[in-house]
Amino acid sequence: MKIPEKFKSLPTVWVAILAFGFALAGFFIGNGVYKSLARRTVTVKGLAEMDVVADTAVWNIKFNRVGGDLVKVQAAIDDDIQKTHNFLIDNGFHEDELQNLRITVRDKYAGYSDAQRNGQDSSDRYVIETGVMVRSESVDLVDGVSRKMGDLVRQGVTVTEDYTGPIYVFNGLNDIKIKMIEEATKNATAAGEQFAKDANAKLGKIQSANQGLFSITARDQTDSWSDNEKQSINKRVRVVSTITFYLR
Secondary structure (H helix, E strand, C coil): CCCCHHHCCCCHHHHHHHHHHHHHHHHHHHHHHHHHHHCCEEEEEEEEEEEEECCEEEEEEEEEEEECCHHHHHHHHHHHHHHHHHHHHHCCCCHHHEEECCCEEEECCCCCCHHHHCCCCCCCCEEEEEEEEEEECCHHHHHHHHCCHHHHHCCCCCECCCCCCCEEECCCHHHHHHHHHHHHHHHHHHHHHHHHHHCCCCEEEEEEEECCCCEEEECCCCCCCCCCHHHCCEEEEEEEEEEEEEEC
């Protein structure tokens, strides 16, 4: 910093002290102004949404048989499996899209002694549960055939009460992530610019940014308290970016 002329006649030591004082004062003034400006920030959020269609369907068709003769119950289950395969193939699926589920066997009297089983009704002693899984990229076909389950029931196949229908999966999130982040950032910037305008300021550089998490929900909510995303072919992808800008 330049020393004023009136101070140059002072001894060198005093000149040095004054110079240091002027420099220190200048530093604190400048630093204070910088910190004051740096404290002026605005935090805004930018939303991006995109409607997408599921590209994969997974459909578990479960059924069971009950009886007192384990061999006969298993034979009935084998028949149900064959009927289910035929039903699905007749409706347009390929064999490589079908897979048999694991078989489970429950013995109602497991652990009972012969004396305890004596006189008990054994007509429903054994329960065998299994099913057929469909995994297909033909989501519309799955949706259509799943509405025709009555045809299979009429053939004597006991579809179990835990039948919830197909689930639909969207696997293309990585393909749309960048585009959606760009849109969310653009919307956040527009919000920040509007705030700065209303505050008679200008939007500065980004102080910090948080991309946020991507969420996938059903495009059409059927109620206000649950999410039926897995049962929905049409989905909505959403991301919110949070950005803090400096104000100038």
